[in-house]
Amino acid sequence: MKYIFCLLFSLIILSANAFTDPNTLLEELKTEIAKKNIYDSSKEARIRKLKAYQSTLSQTNYDARFDTWDKLYIEYKSYQFDSAYVYVDKMISLSKVTGNKPKEYYSYVRMAFILLSSGMFNETFDYLRKVNVKALSNADKVDYYFFLARCNYDLANYSNDKYFSPDYIKTGNKYIDSAVSFCGNDHIMHTYLLGLKDYQEKNYVEGRIRFKKLLEKDMPISMHLRAMVSCSLGSIYLEDNERQEGLNLMMRAAIADIKSSTRETVALYTLAELLYKQGNIKDAYSFIQLAKTDADFYGARQRKIQIASILPLIAAAELNNTEHQKNRFLVFLLIITALALLVVFFLVMIINQLKKLKVKEAIIEGKNVQLNHINAKLIEDAKIKEEYIGQFFKAISGYIVKLENLKISIDAKLSMKKYDAIHTFVNNIDIKKERESLYYSFDHIFLKIFPNFITVFNSLFAEKDQIWPDEDEVLNTDLRIFALIRMGIADNETIAKILEYSVNTIYVYKMRIKAKSLHPDQFEQRIMDIKAFDYE
Structure with missing residues (x-):
């Protein structure tokens, strides 16, 4: 009679769970994942x-130090292997120093748990063999035998x-x-232990009853144990081919793991595999990546191996899914493009009809088009003129440089008392005067094309930093540098050759003047924006 009542109670619970919306649980899990840092921060604060x-x-307060290390171990044992190992190792060392065998055996049991969680089976057995079980308390004996059982179960799962x-x-x-x-x-x-045994013996009916009892709302179990029970119960449902309820329980287990800041967990990995098989590649990929991050953070070797076996499959599916979505987007884009072309076609037809109905408007529009062409031609001519003047100026400058080199060469020959008549001719060549004449011509031609250059140029500076030519000057050196830049000659080396300065001097001039500008970042662009004379 008692068995029938338990079975009916189990069916009632099962019916209630059947109404759980998996999408709601999935969204709840994603919400908890987003709050993962909050839970971890709380643990880190403790x-x-x-x-x-x-x-x-105090170094001599052995009991307090041991108890504190034990509390730190508890915080770390399912969170981070390395840190948990450090503190349980300290517990072992201290218990040996003080000669406290019960605490030493207690510490060995603690060490066995994290070694088992990390997938180090041989080391787990080694530490458990060191334990004198008789020296343990009943609670520690439960842990001792439970860890031995878990180690064998994990080996069975590993051998498979x-x-x-x-x-x-x-x-x-x-x-x-024994536990x-x-x-x-x-x-x-x-x-819990009997439920675990039922699961291993494939006694799933009894296992369900025991695990469901532990998950009742009034049952005072820790969040970590809730995750373990949910995961075990979910595994039973999956073995019974009740995949949806198994999936729901894995999500509940994953939620509990996150809330308890458990990094050594199987629920998220299992959930990712289930979602992958269901075709939910996006969430499967997200969860397997998180499971990998948790396994790396904790240092769980066995879990890393398990994840590595399924991660490439999920990643490949995610890549295929992305490619599929990309292809769908391209098809959608082509359809939109075709529709757009169709719309354009009809618009052209409508415009043509409107043109026929509105002849005068078409004529005016035609005139405007002609004017636009003329304006475009004028702009083009102006650009050609700018380029021509710039290129011409470069050619003249090159000629002067060559002439100067010729003068140097002839001087050299004269120094060797050759071609005496040429010496007189060469001395009559005044390079400085030629350059001044060139600058004078350039300055006037430039200001004829850009009559507002000096005014607009100085508007880019505060009054105290403005650069104005002297009365006997058209453009001074500073203005001439930026006049050349406005003409399209921006290369420092070319400007240096034209103005007979070193490249470094030109660079210093430009940087010094630019630094004084009201808009140093936009200075050169604003120089190029200075308009030529608007011929009408």
Whole structure:
């Protein structure tokens, strides 16, 4: 009668869970993932508080130091392997120094848990073999035998064959029986252990009843244990081919793991694999990446291997999904383009009809088009004129340089008392005067094309920094540098040759003047924006 009542109760719970919307759970999981840093920050705050307290303890206060390290170990054991290892190792060292064997054995059990969580099976057995079980408390004996059972179950799962796995499971079940015998009044652990044994023995009906009982709202279990129970119950549903309920429970387990800042977890990895098989590639990829991050953070070797086996498949599917979406977008884009071309075609037809109906408007529009062409031609001519003047100026400058080189060459020959008549001719060549004449011509031609250049140029500076030519000057050197730039000669080396300065001097001139501008970042562009004389 009692069995029938439990079965009916299980069916009622199952019916209630069946109404759980998986999409709601999925959104809840994503919300909790977004809050992951908040939960982790809370754990880190507890850790910092414990570390601060530890730093105040006397070196001779062995019990307080041991207890504080134990609390730090508890915070780290499912969060970060390396840190948990550091503190449990300290516990072992301290218990050896003080000769406290019960605490030493207790610490070995603690060490076994994190080694098992990290997938280090041989090391787990090594530490558990060091333990004198008789020296442990009943609660620690439960942990001791439970870890031995888990180690065998994990080895069975790792082997996953018909040769060794059954023996591992059989041995694990014996250790579960031993753990149960020491549970005493701890009904929660008692129920969980028996449920775990039911799962391993494929006694899924009893396993469901036990795990469901632990998940009742009034059951005072930790968030971490809630995650473990949900994951185990979800596995039972999956084994019974009830995939949706199994998926829901894996999501609940993942939510509980996040809330408890558990990084050594199987739920998220399993969930990613289930979603991948269902075709939800996007979420599967997101969750497997998070599972990988958690495994890397914790240092879980076995979990990394499991994730590595499925990650390439999910990543490849995500890539294919992305390519598929890209192809769909391209098709959509082509359709939109075709529709746009169709719209343009009809618009052209309408415009042509309007042109026929509105002859005068068409004539005016035609005149405007002609005017636009004329204006474009004038602008083009102006640009050609600018380029021509600039190129001409460069050619003249090059000629002067060559003439100067010729003068130097002839001087050299004269120094060797050759061609005496040429010496007189060469001396009559006044390079300086030629350059001044060239500058004079350039200045006037430039200001004829850009009559507002000096005024607009100085508007780019504060009054105290403005540059105005003297009365006997058309353009001074500073203005001439930027006049050349406005003509399209921006290369420092070319400007230096034209003005007979070094490249470095030209660079210094430009930088000094630019630095004084009201708009140094836009200075050169504003120079180029100075308009030529508007011929009408």
